[in-house]
Amino acid sequence: MTDYRRLRVALLGAGAVGSQVAALLLKHGDELADRAGAALDLVGISVRDLDAPRDVDLPRELLTTDPEPLLVGSDIVIELMGGIEPARTSILQAIGAGADIVTANKALLATHGPELFEAADQVGASIYYEAAAAGAIPIIRPLRDSLAGDRVQRIMGIVNGTTNYILDRMDRDGSDFAEVLADAQALGYAEADPTADVEGYDAAQKAAILASLAFHTAVPLNAVHREGITQIDADMMDAARKAGYVIKLLAVCERLSDAEVSPSGETISVRVYPALVPREHPLASVHGANNAVFVQAEAAGDLMFYGAGAGGVQTASAVLGDVVSAARRHIAGGVGVGESTRANLPVVPIGHVTTRYQITLEVEDRPGVLAAVAGLLSDGRVSIATLEQTIVTGDDVHTARLVIGTHTAREQDLSDTVGALSASGVVTRVVSVLRVEGD
Structure with a gap:
């Protein structure tokens, strides 16, 4: 047995992920000690309830409801409580005592990341958070380290397993949203209150983290444009399928050129919304509750990271990878590596984005309507690429459904044009507007 230096490791939280981390530690x-070059002594696990049922049996003597001694007496503190408080206060206290931090807390990092990283920089500590963006998928370290010498141009990712499961089932089975959501809840993919997932909040937090790393810019959560999937229905899925697309909830982070906003001409856009992805694109083949992140870099080209985006033992894998990295830093000595946010690029609103769209309209089936719709689109600087018309006959009314694919257009122009169509009198209803990503 090698006589390794011993490091004290504290764990805050023993839920689905925390209990697996403790069990694996x-x-x-012995194996982790060989990889880290230090023995990792789990000195305590802070929990809210000592008697709460857990996925894994943990030694009773390690459990405590008093985190204070763990925060001030450990070399590495693993925070897996989730939420903003008391996680934020606990992490700041541990950093102040000189500990490195490992966390999977996306909500906290997206909301208070700059504050936490600044606190770590002040004392030479490090914060590791591989598990905060896409579960077991290694994406944080490649963006922070492997691509640090490159220029990331664009990130497009499926970063929420619940919504991918729902949309995938709707696409393959023709099921309704409510039906698949109920199944996802029964399987444990969705919470009893699924709002954070289906309204895009979870994905927006992850997008803020990924964009901050990729573009070396602090991206506040309120700068991320967010839309959910609750309006996606079977008809929209059918229209997407006929046009050769699949609908995915995407997190999109990209560099833009906008001299009106930035003296350098560079800005960034960070957004989350359901989008049409061509069926031949790698992201279209991501099924079930899996995640995938597609990165486009100036020199490295196209890279894709794929795997389980959630799950206790899967996420624990990413957490333990960070623990080993933190231990190696302790052995090597020196100050921690801070986050690079010095680029300070402006984050522009969604109106500055340029992409393609699919617009679905219901109109009266009478002469002149198509010409009127085409004229309104042209006036709004939105050019038609494809058009499919379906006649819908009711008892006394004949209507047509138009599915219009556009060439690239500026989001603000498209939004203004859709408003003009709604108010025109020739359009009965704007059924949906979906962006096209990944062409």
Whole structure:
């Protein structure tokens, strides 16, 4: 046995992920010591309820409801409580005591990341958060380290497993949203209150983290444009299928050129919304509750990272990878590596984005309507690429459904044009507007 230096590791939270992290630390301690170059002694696990049921049996003597001694007496503190408080206060206290932090708390990092990283910089500590953006998928370290010498141009990712499961089922089975959501809840993919997932909040938090890393710019959560998937229905899925697309909830982070906003001409856009993805694109083949992140870099080209985006043991894998990295830093000595946000690029609103669209309209089936619609689109600087018309006959009314694919257009122009169509009198209803990504 090698006589390794011993590091004290504290764990805050023993839920689905935390209990797996503790179990793996205890089970594979010798292997982890060989990889880290230090023995990792789990000195305590802070929990709210000592008697709460857990996925894994943990030694009772490690459990405590008082985190204070763990925060001030550990070399590495693993925060897996989730939420903003008391996680924020606990992490700041641990950093102040000189500990490195490992966390999977996307909400906290998206909301208070700059504050936490600044606190770590002040004392030479490091914060590791591989598990905060896409579960077991290694994406944080490649963006922060492997691509640090490159220029990331664009990130397009499926970063929420619940919504991908729902949309995938709707696409393959023709099921309704409510039906698949109920199934997702029964399977444990969706919470009893699924708002954070289906309204895009979870994905927006992850997008803010990824964009901050990729573009070396602090991206506040309120700068991320967010839309959910609750309006997606079977008809929209059918129209997408006929046009050769699949609908995915995407997090899109990209560099833009906008001299009106930035003296350098460079800005960034960070957004989350359901979008049409061509069926031949790699992201279209991401099924079930899996995640995938597609990165486009100036020199490295196209890269894709794929795997489980959630799950206790899967996420624990990413957490333990960070623990090993933190231990190696302690052994090597020196100050921690801070986050690079010095680029300070402006984050522009959604109106500055340029992409393609699919617009679905219901109109009266009478002469002149198509010409009127085409004229309104032209006036709004939106050019038609494809058009499919379906006649819908009711008892006394004949209507047509138009599915219009556009060439690239500026989001603000498209939004103004859709408003003009709604108010025109020739359009009965704007059924949907979906962006096209990944062409």
